[in-house]
Amino acid sequence: xxxxxxxxxxxxxxxxxxxxxxxxxxxxxxxxxxxxxxxxxxxxxxxxxxxxxxxxxxxxxxxxxxxxxxxxxxxxxxxxxxxxxxxxxxxxxxxxxxxxxxxxxxxxxxxxxx
Amino acid sequence: xxxxxxxxxxxxxxxxxxxxxxxxxxxxxxxxxxxxxxxxxxxxxxxxxxxxxxxxxxxxxxxxxxxxxxxxxxxxxxxxxxxxxxxxxxxxxxxxxxxxxxxxxxxxxxxxxxx
Numbered sequence: 001x002x003x004x005x006x007x008x009x010x011x012x013x014x015x016x017x018x019x020x021x022x023x024x025x026x027x028x029x030x031x032x033x034x035x036x037x038x039x040x041x042x043x044x045x046x047x048x049x050x051x052x053x054x055x056x057x058x059x060x061x062x063x064x065x066x067x068x069x070x071x072x073x074x075x076x077x078x079x080x081x082x083x084x085x086x087x088x089x090x091x092x093x094x095x096x097x098x099x100x101x102x103x104x105x106x107x108x109x110x111x112x113x114x
Numbered sequence: 115x116x117x118x119x120x121x122x123x124x125x126x127x128x129x130x131x132x133x134x135x136x137x138x139x140x141x142x143x144x145x146x147x148x149x150x151x152x153x154x155x156x157x158x159x160x161x162x163x164x165x166x167x168x169x170x171x172x173x174x175x176x177x178x179x180x181x182x183x184x185x186x187x188x189x190x191x192x193x194x195x196x197x198x199x200x201x202x203x204x205x206x207x208x209x210x211x212x213x214x215x216x217x218x219x220x221x222x223x224x225x226x227x228x229x
Contacts, residue, residue, distance in 0.1 A: 042223070044206075044218075046218065101162060105156050106154070
């Protein structure tokens with residue numbers, strides 16, 4: 001599986017935008033980029049995913065570099081409730097495989113200051 | 115909207131005891147998963163199931179067993195508890211259709227300590 005690299009931790013202030021980076025220099029053409037987050041004492045929750053184009057949903061935006069070797073999760077206005085560990089995960093859709101498992105790294109711990 | 119429900123939320127076991135962690139989902143999802151998360155680490159896959167009657171090993175299956183007799187339930191069994199199994203256990207499910215990008219839905223975890 002292609003690997004991802006994320007900073008261990010980041011800080012932000014409430015109501016300011018947050019840009020969470022992820023490097024994936026060995027990404028293949030069939031890898032989708034997924035983001036999950038894990039709030040304190042909870043299970044992970046899906047945030048967003050994309051392949052090549054930038055993506056937006058109600059939770060966040062995903063900006064993908066043109067060469068796809070990096071991506072950035074954007075929280076437009078951080079709130080205290082956004083304090084969590086954010087995981088960047090690559091999902092290979094090629095070659096089938098019925099498990100569709102997720103491979104989690106350590107992620108980025110986001111602290112939001114009031 | 116219960117989603118994925120795990121019981122118990124907390125448990126302390128003695129070395130050598132056995133227990134079953136329960137997981138049930140009400141979304142009619144075919145795929146179900148068990149992960150464990152050690153302090154400061156990401157989640158590691160223990161077992162998964164693609165449907166009733168079908169299970170397979172993940173990255174760290176040793177010391178665990180699973181069964182999947184119904185679509186809704188996916189219990190995880192620890193037969194001889196060891197201190198190395200102290201962890202937080204998460205169950206997840208996902209729909210079986212719609213492609214690989216369908217998200218997994220997680221429960222809130224079972225915090226297990228083995229002393």
